[in-house]
Amino acid sequence: MSYSDxxxxxxxxxxxxxxxxxxxxxxxxxxxxxxxxxxxxxxTDPSKPLTGGIQTTGNYPGRARTYQELMxxxxxxxxxxxxxxxxxxxxxxxxxxxxxxADRDKLEPRHFKKWxxxxxxxxxxxxxxPTFFSHPKCDPLTLSSPNEETxxxxxxxxxxxxxxxxxLAEELGEECIMNIWTGDGLKDIPADRxxxxxxxxxxxxxxxxxPFDFAKVKPCIESKVFGIGVESYTVGSAExxxxxxxMNKDKCIPLMDNGHYHxxxxxxxxxxxxxxFFPEIALHVTRxxxxxxxxxxxxxxxxxxxxxxxxxxxxxEGRVHIALDYFDASINRISAWVTGYRNTQKALLYALLxxxxxxxxxxxxxxxxxxxxxxxxxxxxxxxxxxxxYCRLCGKPADxxxxxxxxxxxxxxxxxxx
Ligand code: RNT
Ligand code: ZN
Numbered sequence: 001m002s003y004s005d006x007x008x009x010x011x012x013x014x015x016x017x018x019x020x021x022x023x024x025x026x027x028x029x030x031x032x033x034x035x036x037x038x039x040x041x042x043x044t045d046p047s048k049p050l051t052g053g054i055q056t057t058g059n060y061p062g063r064a065r066t067y068q069e070l071m072x073x074x075x076x077x078x079x080x081x082x083x084x085x086x087x088x089x090x091x092x093x094x095x096x097x098x099x100x101x102a103d104r105d106k107l108e109p110r111h112f113k114k115w116x117x118x119x120x121x122x123x124x125x126x127x128x129x130p131t132f133f134s135h136p137k138c139d140p141l142t143l144s145s146p147n148e149e150t151x152x153x154x155x156x157x158x159x160x161x162x163x164x165x166x167x168l169a170e171e172l173g174e175e176c177i178m179n180i181w182t183g184d185g186l187k188d189i190p191a192d193r194x195x196x197x198x199x200x201x202x203x204x205x206x207x208x209x210x211p212f213d214f215a216k217v218k219p220c221i222e223s224k225v226f227g228i229g230v231e232s233y234t235v236g237s238a239e240x241x242x243x244x245x246x247m248n249k250d251k252c253i254p255l256m257d258n259g260h261y262h263x264x265x266x267x268x269x270x271x272x273x274x275x276x277f278f279p280e281i282a283l284h285v286t287r288x289x290x291x292x293x294x295x296x297x298x299x300x301x302x303x304x305x306x307x308x309x310x311x312x313x314x315x316x317e318g319r320v321h322i323a324l325d326y327f328d329a330s331i332n333r334i335s336a337w338v339t340g341y342r343n344t345q346k347a348l349l350y351a352l353l354x355x356x357x358x359x360x361x362x363x364x365x366x367x368x369x370x371x372x373x374x375x376x377x378x379x380x381x382x383x384x385x386x387x388x389x390y391c392r393l394c395g396k397p398a399d400x401x402x403x404x405x406x407x408x409x410x411x412x413x414x415x416x417x418x
Pocket of ligand 2: 222257
C-alpha cells in the first residue's frame with residue numbers, strides 16, 4: 001500500500017491525513033538532555049550516585065561525559081527525529097569554563113550561554129528544571145528542610161532558575177516551561193507529615209515571588225508517589241502539587257509524570273480531569289514498569305491513550321505542554337532518545353488520525369455497540385504509511401532507515417570514549 005492509498009482509506013472515515021501531519025509538525029515536544037549522560041550533569045562528581053530517589057540502571061558504554069560530547073549526541077538524535085523538538089535542560093547541566101564554577105544558588109544565565117547558542121543554531125526553544133537532587137546540600141530534604149540554611153540555599157536555587165528560564169525564553173523567543181520537582185521525602189514512618197509540606201509550600205511561594213512574565217516562563221509543580229530510599233513519605237504528593245497549582249493558577253501549572261502514580265492509576269484519565277479546571281497543564285511522558293523506572297517510551301497502549309486525550313481535549317492548541325522524561329543506561333543512549341521521541345510522535349499522529357467527532361457523537365447518542373466496533377476497526381487502519389510519509393515530510397528517516405546511523409555513530413564516536 002502506498003501513502004495515497006492510505007490517505008484515501010482515512011478520507012473515507014472523514015480524516016484528512018495531510019492536515020494531521022501539518023498540525024503535528026508545529027507541536028513542540030521537549031527532548032530531555034539527561035538521557036544522554038544518566039542524569040549526571042556537569043556540576044558534581046560523576047562517580048557519585050544519583051540522589052533524590054531516582055535511579056538509572058545499566059552501564060552501556062559511551063555515556064556523554066562533557067558538554068561537547070552531550071551536544072554531539074543530541075545532534076545525532078535530532079537528525080533522526082521528526083517533529084518540532086525543543087530542548088529540556090536541568091540546572092546541573094550548567095557549563096563552567098575557565099574556573100567559573102558556581103554553586104546552584106549562584107547560577108546565572110551566563111552559565112547557559114553555550115546552550116542558548118546551541119539552541120539558536122538549531123532553531124530550538126528550551127525548557128528548564130532547577131536541580132534539587134544529587135548535591136551535598138540535599139539533607140535529604142531540600143525545599144522542605146527544617147534546616148533554614150539548607151532551605152534558603154534551595155530557594156535561592158529556585159529563584160536563580162527563574163532568572164535562567166527568563167533568559168532562555170527571551171533569547172530563544174519561545175516560552176520556557178520551568179519544572180519544580182524535588183525528591184523530598186522520608187525512608188521511614190514520619191512523625192510530622194504537615195511541617196515539611198508547609199515549608200515546601202512556603203519555599204515555592206518564595207521562588208515564585210521572583211518576578212517573571214507568565215506568558216514566557218511557565219513554572220510547573222510535579223508530584224510524585226515515592227522514590228528509592230524515600231518510600232514512606234513524599235512531601236510533594238499528588239494532592240500537595242495539585243492543590244498548590246490550583247491555589248496559584250496565575251503563576252504556575254500542574255505537571256503530571258505518568259510514572260508518579262499508583263500502578264493502576266492512569267494519567268490519560270487525569271488529563272481531561274485537570275483540563276476541566278486548568279487552562280494549561282504539563283506532562284512528563286515516560287514508561288514506568290512496576291515503579292517509576294523511567295524506561296524508554298514505547299508505542300504502547302498507555303502512550304497512545306495519553307496522546308488521544310491530549311488531542312481530543314484540544315491539548316495541541318497550547319494547553320498541554322509535552323516533555324519526555326526517562327533515562328535508560330542499559331542500551332545505546334542515543335537510540336533510547338530516538339526511540340522514545342519517535343514513539344511519542346507516532347502516538348500523537350495516531351491520535352490525530354481518529355474520527356474524534358464521530359466517536360464522541362456515538363458516545364453522546366448512547367450508541368455503544370457501534371462505538372466499540374468503530375474503535376476496534378481503527379486499530380488496523382494503514383497508519384504505518386502515514387507515519388513514513390510524515391517522516392519524509394519532516395526530512396527525517398522513516399522506520400527501518402535510521403538504526404544503521406546509530407550503529408555507525410556507536411562505532412565511530414561512542415566506542416572511542418574509554
Ligand atoms: C523524578 C521526576 C523528575 C526527574 C527529572 C530528571 O521522578 O520524574 O522529573 O525525572 O527532573
Ligand atoms: Zn518527571
